[in-house]
Amino acid sequence: MDRRSILKTAGLALAGSALLPFASFANSGREDIILEEYNQIPLTAPGKRKLGKLEVSSIGIGVQNMSRNYQTTIPSRPEMHRIIRSAYDNGVTFFDAAEAYGPLEVEKILGEGVQSFRDKITIATKFGWNIDQETGKRLPGLNSQPEHIKMVVEGMLKRLRTDRIDLLYQHRVDPQVPIEDVVGVIQDLIKEGKVLHYGLxxxxxxxxRRAHAIHPVTAIQNEYSLLWRGPEKVILPLCEELGIGFVPWSPLGVGFLTGAIDSNTRFAPGDIRGIESRFSPENLPANMALVELIQKWSIAKKAAPAQISLAWLLAQKPWIVPIPGTTQMAHMLENTGASQIKFTANEWQEFNKDLNAIKIAGERLPAGVLAFSDVEAPEKKK
Structure with missing residues (x-):
């Protein structure tokens, strides 16, 4: 069942209106119908993949929006715990958070949700933004000073209710701190057993390259999807060369690749998609060609658009592990099932031929946010 088509008929993408919160649909009662359909289908665990030497489920789950979703509504905390536990029950063992999500609150939600099976999963989280560790207040810029990293990790361990972080990322490269200093403090944390692996x-x-030369990088996390393929130029070949895993964030194009957005969609105040030019009223109609391609294959493969989008990512490389985020049980179940969608060689060739003919109009993020990406750390003074 393509429940995202049902979402449209339920009024989530009304012409000329703001994109309504998914919660409004969930509360309509029709989500129970979808879940009943899913419960009748034997779910197969997504299997395992390697990020460097770290084994995780081939599809993870991003918990970023479990404290506040794109529409700025606050999800039910018990329901977020239920989704986390159900994800684990359905074979997901890779959970992705960050101190910046909330800030601080999402790590607490994840720690509460996984407490009963903590030792059977991989928790990833991130430091690097300048956040007051007592109040959670966002301060200007970034902060990867070694002493600050140590303080942040101590807070993470408490919020996550754990004694170690399986995969610790630097959320953005700090242009004021040599990467050698950052990796040095991470090495200390690894020796102390508080961190097991790290990424960027x-x-x-x-x-x-500089970081990897000091201590092997386990994973790189970048935006990557059918909507944004930038990492294919440099980062993915670099990961393959160095044996680094790759974790795409926003693998469903912040909802665009699921069919929940159409050319008439307008976004509510506070929704970051409203200030991304790829979703502007001028660019959306042209970019819908990508959605139409996905819908074509969704019908052909008898799968949801989200599953086609995730299956395409999984087929790129065996060391790519997408982490779709969700605050809806049906979405999580659907996303987890994407690992069962396979392309034949001919299908793969046909899909990519049509995909390469589509040019996406607009930028993926506002300029002020993009400025934090693809940054090189300063050289360490000798």
């Missing part, structure tokens, strides 16, 4: 998010490629 949206880094400059030379910074990756």
């Amino acid at each position: 998010c949206e880094p400059g490629h030379q910074t990756v």
Whole structure:
């Protein structure tokens, strides 16, 4: 069942209106119908993949919006716990958070949700933004000073109710701190057993090489999807060369690739998609060609658009592990099932031929946010 088509008929993408919160649909009672359909289908666990030497489920779950979703509504905390537990029951063992989500609150939600099976999963979280560790207040810029990193990790361990972080990312490269200093403090944390593996998010490629030369990088996390394929130019070849895993964030194009957005969609105040030019009223109609391609294959493969989008990512490389985020049980179940969708060689060739003919109009993020990506850390003074 393509429940995202049902979402449209339920009024989630009304012409000329703001994109309504998914919660409004969930409360309509029709989500129970979808879940009943899913419960009649034997679910197969997504299987395992390797990020460097770290084994995780081939599809993870991003918990970023479990404290506040794109529409700025506050999800039910018990329901977020239920989704987290159900994800684990359905074979998901890779959970992605960050101190910046909330801030601080999402790590608490994840720690509460996984407490009963903590030792059977992989928790990833991130430091690097300048956040007051007592109040959660966002301060200007970034902060990867070694002493600050140590303080942040102590807070993470408490919020996550754990004694170690399986995968710790630098959320953005700090242009004021040499990567050698950052990796040095991470090495200390690894020796103490508080961190097991580390990674970098949206880094400059030379910074990756410098970091990896000191201590192996386990994973790079960048935006990557059918909607944004930038990492294919430099980062993915670099990961393959160095044996680094790759974790795409926003693998469903912040909802665009699921069919929940159409050319008439307008976004509510506070929704970041409203200030991304790829979703502007001028660019959306042209970009719908990508959605139409996905819908074509959704019908052909008898799968949901989200499953086609995730299956395409999984087919790129065996060391790519997408982390779709959700605050809806049906979405989580659907996303987890994407690992069962396979392309034949001919289908793969046909899909990519049509995909390469589509040009996406607009930028993926506002300029002020993009400025934090692809940054090189300063050289360490000798």
